[in-house]
Amino acid sequence: MTSSGIYIHIPFCKSLCPYCDFYKIKYNEELAEKYIEAVVDATASLSVLYNSSSFDTVYFGGGTPSSIDGDLIVRVLDALRLNFDISPSSEITVECNPSSALEDFIPKVAVAGVNRVSLGLQSAVDLERKSLGRLAGPSRVTTALDICHLSGIDNISLDLILGVPGQTLSSLEESLDYCISSGVPHVSAYMLKLEEGTVFYKRQDTLDLPPEDTVCSMYDLTCNTLSSAGLKQYEISNFARPGFESRHNLKYWNDETYLGIGPGAHSFMNGKRFYYPSDVVGFMRGDMQCIPDGEGGALLERVMLGLRLSSGISFLDKDTLEEISSDKTLAPFINISNGNLSLTHEGFLVSNVVISKIIEKIKL
Ligand code: SF4
Numbered sequence: 001m002t003s004s005g006i007y008i009h010i011p012f013c014k015s016l017c018p019y020c021d022f023y024k025i026k027y028n029e030e031l032a033e034k035y036i037e038a039v040v041d042a043t044a045s046l047s048v049l050y051n052s053s054s055f056d057t058v059y060f061g062g063g064t065p066s067s068i069d070g071d072l073i074v075r076v077l078d079a080l081r082l083n084f085d086i087s088p089s090s091e092i093t094v095e096c097n098p099s100s101a102l103e104d105f106i107p108k109v110a111v112a113g114v115n116r117v118s119l120g121l122q123s124a125v126d127l128e129r130k131s132l133g134r135l136a137g138p139s140r141v142t143t144a145l146d147i148c149h150l151s152g153i154d155n156i157s158l159d160l161i162l163g164v165p166g167q168t169l170s171s172l173e174e175s176l177d178y179c180i181s182s183g184v185p186h187v188s189a190y191m192l193k194l195e196e197g198t199v200f201y202k203r204q205d206t207l208d209l210p211p212e213d214t215v216c217s218m219y220d221l222t223c224n225t226l227s228s229a230g231l232k233q234y235e236i237s238n239f240a241r242p243g244f245e246s247r248h249n250l251k252y253w254n255d256e257t258y259l260g261i262g263p264g265a266h267s268f269m270n271g272k273r274f275y276y277p278s279d280v281v282g283f284m285r286g287d288m289q290c291i292p293d294g295e296g297g298a299l300l301e302r303v304m305l306g307l308r309l310s311s312g313i314s315f316l317d318k319d320t321l322e323e324i325s326s327d328k329t330l331a332p333f334i335n336i337s338n339g340n341l342s343l344t345h346e347g348f349l350v351s352n353v354v355i356s357k358i359i360e361k362i363k364l
Pocket residue numbers: 012013015016017020021022024062063064097
């Protein structure tokens with residue numbers, strides 16, 4: 001039986017970035033303590049249902065997990081180990097903001113078993129980081145990397161954003177050079193999206209955003225530069241040295257099982273999908289809802305997630321693959337070989353449209 005993953009949502013942030021539409025709330029020490037108690041209680045309740053499952057990844061995401069005291073992360077890890085079968089060889093990741101007090105935070109969580117850190121670099125260019133609302137300069141990211149290494153954590157991922165206001169191909173090169181010369185084994189690179197309700201969405205006419213075709217060239221540059229440096233693309237937005245792919249995130253893309261704890265966190269366990277309400281109050285009340293899988297919903301979800309991977313999917317039947325390959329408009333965007341379907345580099349650039357077209361051809 002394959003092991004599952006556990007996701008813990010830490011919804012607090014010390015400052016709010018103008019492009020972000022994740023659920024988050026301003027950090028408050030007293031609320032953070034109470035919230036962690038609710039997370040600990042939730043692990044105890046869920047263990048009744050899942051005490052026979054084994055888990056081999058834990059991921060603290062946010063919000064900003066490093067905005068709270070490291071002792072609170074340790075408290076959650078203790079509760080997880082008490083209530084679940086957590087493999088000693090688990091990948092345990094914490095997302096960190098370089099602006100946080102990492103000198104105190106990282107050593108504490110490393111001693112408790114955290115062995116992977118995902119750091120929000122976003123850009124190595126100071127002006128671009130400032131435009132994204134990131135307070136710390138790039139030198140602070142370098143300090144954060146040093147703290148991780150000194151604490152024994154070398155499995156580090158840096159996040160980059162493509163299409164930042166003021167960004168050019170040559171300034172992106174600076175950021176890519178930073179990632180490569182830092183020696184990290186994993187990079188995630190996401191294109192900036194203007195999400196409704198964000199400050200950037202409201203101010204979009206005043207932002208110096210690079211044109212769409214430049215952003216496409218930025219994606220090309222990112223894929224080529226990182227792969228030449230040995231960071232192989234294994235998902236639309238993720239690049240890693242062999243063996244350093246995110247084991248936790250691969251569970252989502254491979255449609256494997258996971259338990260999510262925190263506001264808005266989703267779970268997929270024993271064939272059932274369920275989630276907590278997306279606000280702290282609802283979560284702390286313990287409300288949980290089941291999402292019914294519509295007819296064929298599970299298959300479509302597997303297709304949508306699996307096509308994000310460079311390796312693609314191998315579970316569609318011969319007739320469906322023939323139907324897909326007979327659509328000549330899809331030809332530049334897909335590869336079909338030996339029963340496997342994957343997207344090409346061009347397909348990744350327009351993945352939403354290509355995946356929707358593929359899904360239309362699947363008979364449920
Ligand atoms: S730190 Fe992360 S979660 Fe918090 S506001 Fe910024 S982007 Fe959003």
